[in-house]
Amino acid sequence: MDETERKMYAVICRHDGIKARDIAREIGVTREEINHLLYSKPFIHDLCYQDSEFRWHGLIRQKRPHTGLGDFCGYYGSVQRFLNEPEGEWFSELLDGCRQIGRNLNDTRGLFHSFRDTREVMLGLMRDLDGVDVSSWEIVFELRIKRSRYIRIYADVLVITENRVFSLEFKMKDEIDPEEELQAVKYARYLDVLFGEDYEVIPALVLTRATDLYKWVTLPGSTAELPVCSGDMLFNLFDEFLGFLND
Numbered sequence: 001m002d003e004t005e006r007k008m009y010a011v012i013c014r015h016d017g018i019k020a021r022d023i024a025r026e027i028g029v030t031r032e033e034i035n036h037l038l039y040s041k042p043f044i045h046d047l048c049y050q051d052s053e054f055r056w057h058g059l060i061r062q063k064r065p066h067t068g069l070g071d072f073c074g075y076y077g078s079v080q081r082f083l084n085e086p087e088g089e090w091f092s093e094l095l096d097g098c099r100q101i102g103r104n105l106n107d108t109r110g111l112f113h114s115f116r117d118t119r120e121v122m123l124g125l126m127r128d129l130d131g132v133d134v135s136s137w138e139i140v141f142e143l144r145i146k147r148s149r150y151i152r153i154y155a156d157v158l159v160i161t162e163n164r165v166f167s168l169e170f171k172m173k174d175e176i177d178p179e180e181e182l183q184a185v186k187y188a189r190y191l192d193v194l195f196g197e198d199y200e201v202i203p204a205l206v207l208t209r210a211t212d213l214y215k216w217v218t219l220p221g222s223t224a225e226l227p228v229c230s231g232d233m234l235f236n237l238f239d240e241f242l243g244f245l246n247d
Contacts (some may be wrong), residue, residue, distance in 0.1 A: 001193055005041045009044060013061055016057070017053070017055035020035055021034075043193060045148070047147065062198070070097075072144060073143040073144065074097035075097050077138070078139070082126075098142055103142055113172075118170045121206065121208055138158075139159055153187045153191060160195075164200045164201075164241055165191060165199050170208060172208050185224070205228045206231060208230070210230035212233060213229055213233055216228070227240075
């Protein structure tokens with residue numbers, strides 16, 4: 001995605017409806033240019049729409065709460081609601097949401113167990129964050145955006161804080177697999193566009209059968225690094241970026 005498309009998408013997703021001429025004015029292009037871009041760019045085509053009054057809207061807002069995000073995931077809500085929800089209600093809502101978005105729910109390889117395993121890790125993280133104000137945070141399980149061959153965004157868990165999005169790829173393993181490292185970062189650049197410039201997207205790989213693991217690894221074929229942690233060390237990832245222990 002080029003910078004003009006990114007800006008255009010952000011302008012649309014931050015308004016409750018905006019006309020093409022106003023989008024053009026905000027990002028500094030001509031009306032002719034904006035009309036061409038509005039009908040040719042993938043994020044606009046897949047995640048925006050025009051109403052009967054010719055105003056453009058984003059399917060997912062770029063401010064909290066992220067209205068519309070719940071239409072593309074198994075579970076979306078505030079962290080506080082997640083913490084107060086019994087496991088059975090959470091699991092039922094997750095499955096219903098997965099069906100709505102077309103998520104394959106074949107349990108032959110232990111999918112349901114992995115869902116519950118992920119929940120327990122996230123509950124453990126929130127217990128470790130006891131005393132931290134998470135009242136404005138949001139949490140997503142099983143994000144699936146598959147609008148066309150251009151837009152593909154998958155994530156096991158997103159935790160959305162005031163200015164960061166933690167994108168967590170969960171594996172019920174205790175060893176690091178280079179292919180899974182790449183899987184963890186695969187959609188980060190799309191999430192960066194989806195949430196906009198006010199957020200930093202932080203991908204991470206979480207190995208739920210490991211213990212006492214927190215390290216940064218160099219991605220295969222790259223100089224970029226990825227944090228990898230066990231479930232019991234997930235707090236360290238959040239502390240590194242949010243600095244709880246320094247307060």
